Amino acid sequence: MHDLEDIDTIGVVGAGTMGSGIAQVAATNGYDVVMRDVETEYVENGFDTIDDSLDRFVSKEKLSESAAEATLDRITGTTALDDLADCDVVVEAAVENMDVKQDIFADLDAVVPDDVVLATNTSTLSITTIASATDREDEVVGLHFMNPVPVMKGVEVVVGEKTTDEVVAFAHDLAEDLGKETWESDDKPGFVTNRILMPWINEGIRAYDEGVASKEDIDTGMKLGTNVPMGPLELADHIGLDICLDASRTLHEELGDRYKPAYLLKRKVDAGDLGKKTGEGFYTY
Numbered sequence: 001m002h003d004l005e006d007i008d009t010i011g012v013v014g015a016g017t018m019g020s021g022i023a024q025v026a027a028t029n030g031y032d033v034v035m036r037d038v039e040t041e042y043v044e045n046g047f048d049t050i051d052d053s054l055d056r057f058v059s060k061e062k063l064s065e066s067a068a069e070a071t072l073d074r075i076t077g078t079t080a081l082d083d084l085a086d087c088d089v090v091v092e093a094a095v096e097n098m099d100v101k102q103d104i105f106a107d108l109d110a111v112v113p114d115d116v117v118l119a120t121n122t123s124t125l126s127i128t129t130i131a132s133a134t135d136r137e138d139e140v141v142g143l144h145f146m147n148p149v150p151v152m153k154g155v156e157v158v159v160g161e162k163t164t165d166e167v168v169a170f171a172h173d174l175a176e177d178l179g180k181e182t183w184e185s186d187d188k189p190g191f192v193t194n195r196i197l198m199p200w201i202n203e204g205i206r207a208y209d210e211g212v213a214s215k216e217d218i219d220t221g222m223k224l225g226t227n228v229p230m231g232p233l234e235l236a237d238h239i240g241l242d243i244c245l246d247a248s249r250t251l252h253e254e255l256g257d258r259y260k261p262a263y264l265l266k267r268k269v270d271a272g273d274l275g276k277k278t279g280e281g282f283y284t285y
Helices: 016-026 040-059 065-073 098-111 127-133 165-177 193-209 213-227 233-240 240-253 264-271
Strands: 009-013 031-038 075-077 087-091 119-120 142-147 154-159 181-186
Touching: 009 016, 016 031, 016 040, 016 065, 016 075, 016 119, 016 142, 031 040, 040 142, 040 181, 065 075, 087 098, 098 127, 098 154, 119 127, 119 165, 127 142, 142 165, 154 165, 193 213, 193 233, 193 264, 213 233, 233 240, 233 264, 240 264
Parallel strands: 009 031, 009 087, 031 075, 087 119, 119 142, 154 181
Antiparallel strands: 142 154
C-alpha cells in the first residue's frame, strides 16, 4: 500500500530548473528532500536557484524568513545516487533524453526498496518505455510539473501501460499534498499539455518568421485574444528554446509533420540563443 502518511523523504534526481523547483516545493510542504545531480557544481546551482526563489517569496510576503530557512534546512544535496536509498518516493527530473532516463531508472531500481514509487517529470517521453528499464514497471508513473514549479499550480499525472491504479491515486495525492492541482493523461506522445502547447508555440514562431506580425504583436494578440498570461514567443523563451525544440522533435517523430519544429526555432537553438536562461531568445533579458 502507498500512503502519504508513510512518506517522510522525497528523492529528486536532477538539480536543474525543474528538479530544484520540485525539491523546493516538497521541502516547503514539510518533506525532507535528497536532491541529486551528477556534478557538485550542478547541485550548488540548484541550491542557488532555490535560495533566489525563496527570497522572492519572502520579499512578496508569501513566505516568512523562518519558513524559508526551514525549507533550505530540509534539503540535502548529493552527487551519489546511493544516497537516495532511504527515500520513500523518488521524482526524476533529469535531461529530456530517453537513454539518460532509462539509465537513471535502472540504477534507481537497484538502489531504492522495491515498494518505492519512481516518478518521472518527463514532458513528452513515454512513461512505459522509461519504466521498462526497471523491474517495477507497475510502480512507475509520470508526475509532470509545470514550470516554474514553485509558482505553477498544475501537475500532469501520466499513466504508463503497467502503472497500477493504486500508484496513480498515490501520485494524485502526493501532488495535491504539495499544494498542486492535477489532471490525468494516458501515456500518449506529449500527453495533454505539450501535445497541444508545442504546435501553438511553433505556429507563433512560424508566424513571426514569415512576417505575419512583430513578435510583440503576436504575443500581445494571443494574450488579449485568448486570455493567456504569455504569448507563444515569450513562453518559448521562458521554457527554453532547446527544450521546446526537443519536445517538438519527439512529437514530430511520433505524430508526424503537423508537429515539425519551426525552422527559426532550430536556428535560434543552433545559435545558442535559448531564451531567458541565456539572456537572449526571441527577446533580450
